[in-house]
Amino acid sequence: VLFAFVTTHLLNHALGLVSLAAMDAGLVWFLALWRSAAGTVALYAAFLVHMVLALWSLYRRRHLRMPAWEATQLVLGLLIPPLLVSHAVGTRLAAEWLDVTTSYRLVTLALWELQPVNGARQLLVLALAWVHGCIGLHFWLRLRPWYPRVVPVLYGLALVLPVCAALGFAHAGREVSALARQPGWVQETLRAANAPDPARRARLAVVERGVRGGFLGALALVLLARGVRAWHDRRRGAIRVTYAGGGDVLVPVGFTLLEASRLAGIPHVSVCGGRGRCSTCRVRVERGLDRLPAASPDERRVLHRVGAAPDVRLACQVRPAHDLVVRPLLSPGARARDRFRAPEPATGQEREIAVLFADLRGFTTIAERKLPYDVVFILNRYFESVGSAIEGAGGTVNQFTGDGVMALFGVTSDPEAACRQALRAAGEILRSLDRLGETLADELAGPLRMGIGIHAGPAVVGRMGYSTAMYLTAVGDTVHVASRLEGLTKEYGAPLVISEKVARLAGLDVSACPRHEVAVRNRSEPLAIRVVEDIGRLLPGHAG
Ligand code: FES
Numbered sequence: 001v002l003f004a005f006v007t008t009h010l011l012n013h014a015l016g017l018v019s020l021a022a023m024d025a026g027l028v029w030f031l032a033l034w035r036s037a038a039g040t041v042a043l044y045a046a047f048l049v050h051m052v053l054a055l056w057s058l059y060r061r062r063h064l065r066m067p068a069w070e071a072t073q074l075v076l077g078l079l080i081p082p083l084l085v086s087h088a089v090g091t092r093l094a095a096e097w098l099d100v101t102t103s104y105r106l107v108t109l110a111l112w113e114l115q116p117v118n119g120a121r122q123l124l125v126l127a128l129a130w131v132h133g134c135i136g137l138h139f140w141l142r143l144r145p146w147y148p149r150v151v152p153v154l155y156g157l158a159l160v161l162p163v164c165a166a167l168g169f170a171h172a173g174r175e176v177s178a179l180a181r182q183p184g185w186v187q188e189t190l191r192a193a194n195a196p197d198p199a200r201r202a203r204l205a206v207v208e209r210g211v212r213g214g215f216l217g218a219l220a221l222v223l224l225a226r227g228v229r230a231w232h233d234r235r236r237g238a239i240r241v242t243y244a245g246g247g248d249v250l251v252p253v254g255f256t257l258l259e260a261s262r263l264a265g266i267p268h269v270s271v272c273g274g275r276g277r278c279s280t281c282r283v284r285v286e287r288g289l290d291r292l293p294a295a296s297p298d299e300r301r302v303l304h305r306v307g308a309a310p311d312v313r314l315a316c317q318v319r320p321a322h323d324l325v326v327r328p329l330l331s332p333g334a335r336a337r338d339r340f341r342a343p344e345p346a347t348g349q350e351r352e353i354a355v356l357f358a359d360l361r362g363f364t365t366i367a368e369r370k371l372p373y374d375v376v377f378i379l380n381r382y383f384e385s386v387g388s389a390i391e392g393a394g395g396t397v398n399q400f401t402g403d404g405v406m407a408l409f410g411v412t413s414d415p416e417a418a419c420r421q422a423l424r425a426a427g428e429i430l431r432s433l434d435r436l437g438e439t440l441a442d443e444l445a446g447p448l449r450m451g452i453g454i455h456a457g458p459a460v461v462g463r464m465g466y467s468t469a470m471y472l473t474a475v476g477d478t479v480h481v482a483s484r485l486e487g488l489t490k491e492y493g494a495p496l497v498i499s500e501k502v503a504r505l506a507g508l509d510v511s512a513c514p515r516h517e518v519a520v521r522n523r524s525e526p527l528a529i530r531v532v533e534d535i536g537r538l539l540p541g542h543a544g
Contacts, residue, residue: 001046016168112173244327257315274316287325357486360403393425419506453485
């Protein structure tokens with residue numbers, strides 16, 4: 001709501017590039033929206049909630065060491081209310097209380113011609129509010145898979161809009177300056193708008209001081225409460241957090257693990273800024289897990305989303321009351337897109353993983369009737385859909401070969417979670433393929449179809465390759481078997497074939513899926529498999 005308000009305000013300013021009259025014509029719509037009963041409630045409630053949450057989050061921080069973007073957002077946010085109050089009182093309150101007509105003619109006269117210092121301050125507040133809002137939106141939206149695609153456009157708008165607004169205001173200011181040179185224009189404008197006289201301005205100033213003082217008082221109270229709590233924390237004693245990769249820190253009880261890392265200067269990635277949304281701060285608790293308080297439902301949901309092992313916790317949510325040994329799981333350079341990606345073992349390790357093979361059916365026939373450019377275009381859209389589905393479920397895309405893909409799950413999580421992630425990825429792949437087929441309906445002769453095979457078992461996982469062509473991969477029988485299961489989807493005419501082991505580890509009831517036993521290389525026993533016609537029935541929330 002607040003960002004929408006600032007955006008429409010800037011757009012209204014930008015109309016000054018046309019003329020002062022255009023600004024005032026735009027203002028009619030602006031006021032109709034934001035001075036309506038619904039607009040007023042939404043705006044002031046949003047402002048109040050935002051301030052209370054900001055002060056609350058300031059109180060909750062055990063120390064003020066934070067990344068530069070968070071510090072910038074916080075400082076800008078705290079500067080805005082005291083700087084903004086005079087404008088709000090001089091326009092909205094003056095209109096409601098003293099019947100002053102709000103118009104760009106009057107405000108530009110006041111801010112450009114009569115009190116240019118206030119005008120400069122007002123421009124500064126708008127810039128601060130805009131940057132503050134853009135930072136907030138960026139660090140919220142960057143967790144969304146579609147965001148990288150639209151960020152160049154948003155970035156362009158974020159630069160162009162305030163520049164146009166400032167130029168619009170300056171253009172209108174010059175127009176007002178020219179008008180002000182006409183004899184009697186200033187007096188007539190002030191009279192027509194019912195501009196407040198000195199006595200009424202003094203009444204407005206009292207309110208302005210009161211509101212500003214109230215905010216600064218609340219801020220001072222929060223800082224005081226932080227001081228009292230810090231004193232209390234110190235009396236409760238300190239705990240030692242030891243990092244398995246090296247380093248330790250002594251922090252008062254009540255700190256989160258992320259705050260402990262920041263205090264100690266230990267690089268610890270936190271893409272969402274410690275809001276419990278991204279999972280990038282997750283750590284494996286190597287000692288002291290049993291004495292930690294249980295995860296909150298929100299933390300559990302995020303951990304479940306990444307298929308985390310039981311000894312993994314979110315560093316930004318855990319407040320230990322005893323010594324701990326932890327190992328951050330993502331490298332400090334991790335970015336938003338890495339939040340559901342497993343950290344890669346640098347050297348080969350044998351692990352129980354789930355391997356998924358997927359292949360686009362009949363693509364050779366489609367490709368034969370297409371220009372090479374079209375083939376590349378369709379394939380890239382397909383790889384994008386499949387890759388996002390795999391990474392969104394917590395897997396790692398290992399390789400794209402032709403129109404096929406291999407993906408690994410469980411490089412650092414347990415096999416049960418790995419199987420659940422692989423099945424979730426399969427459901428999402430099939431669903432996104434349907435969507436892609438609809439989008440490309442004009443390009444294709446029929447719907448897109450896939451075959452997916454999933455198997456779980458031991459494999460050697462590590463970064464392999466040469467020079468710059470190093471990538472995380474897995475070798476072993478599990479990989480061959482998964483590939484064979486993908487091949488069997490053609491034989492059974494189904495989109496998905498999984499081994500019974502995958503179903504068992506994922507805790508799925510597959511009794512409704514046809515069961516077969518197939519011979520596989522290097523195994524004396526046949527392998528039990530299940531043919532899944534409709535993954536939507538197995539995984540609630542996923543339509544196959
Ligand atoms: S920093 Fe994002 S969940 Fe902890």
